[in-house]
Amino acid sequence: MSAGYDPNNIFGKILRGEIPAHKVYEDDMTLAFMDIMPRAEGHVLVIPKEGARNLLDVSPDTLAELMKRVQHVAKALQAAFHADGLTLHQFNESAGGQVIYHLHFHLLPRWDGVALRPPGTMADNEKLAEQAAKIRAALTPFTG
Structure with a gap:
């Protein structure tokens, strides 16, 4: 059972500009940004x-x-990283693996024979900025 939404979660703070993020895409209803603990390049x-x-x-x-x-x-992610495929993760409630209680989808570029890294390692800030720029450059205009 959902305990309700708490706007003070870290993603709520990112949306309000209280915490910085390496933004990839943003429009009136969505924000996409780099995961600071990536399990794959371009997460x-x-x-x-x-x-x-x-x-x-x-x-x-x-x-x-x-x-x-x-x-x-x-x-755009697949094009920017020349990925062989993509993994989409989405978790619901603690029993389902959810840690941050704001709906979010993980997009992870994947390459044949390359395993995901274990969770929990912070990425280099400059590297995240470079990856975000690479993805933004591969975005085409959103047409809905």
């Missing part, structure tokens, strides 16, 4: 600007629009 998080705890309580309309942006960012 991106895509979140709605609507305060939703997870998949179980987001509005269906927001979810539908959000998934269009997830796909849009995924295409």
Whole structure:
């Protein structure tokens, strides 16, 4: 059961500009930014600007629009990193692996024979900035 949305989570703070992030994509309803503890080169998080705890309580309309942006960012990510594939992760509640209680999708570029790194290692800030720029350069205009 969802305990409700707390706007003071770290992603809420990023949305309000209280904490910096390496932004990849932003529009009126979505923000995509680099994961600071990436499990793969180019690991991106895509979140709605609507305060939703997870998949179980987001509005269906927001979810539908959000998934269009997830796909849009995924295409740029795959192109920017010449990835063989992509992994999409999304977790719900602590039993499902959720740690930050703001709906978010992990996009991870994948290459044949390359395993994901274990979680928990901070990335170099300059490297994240370079990767974000690389992804932004590969984005095409969003047409919905």
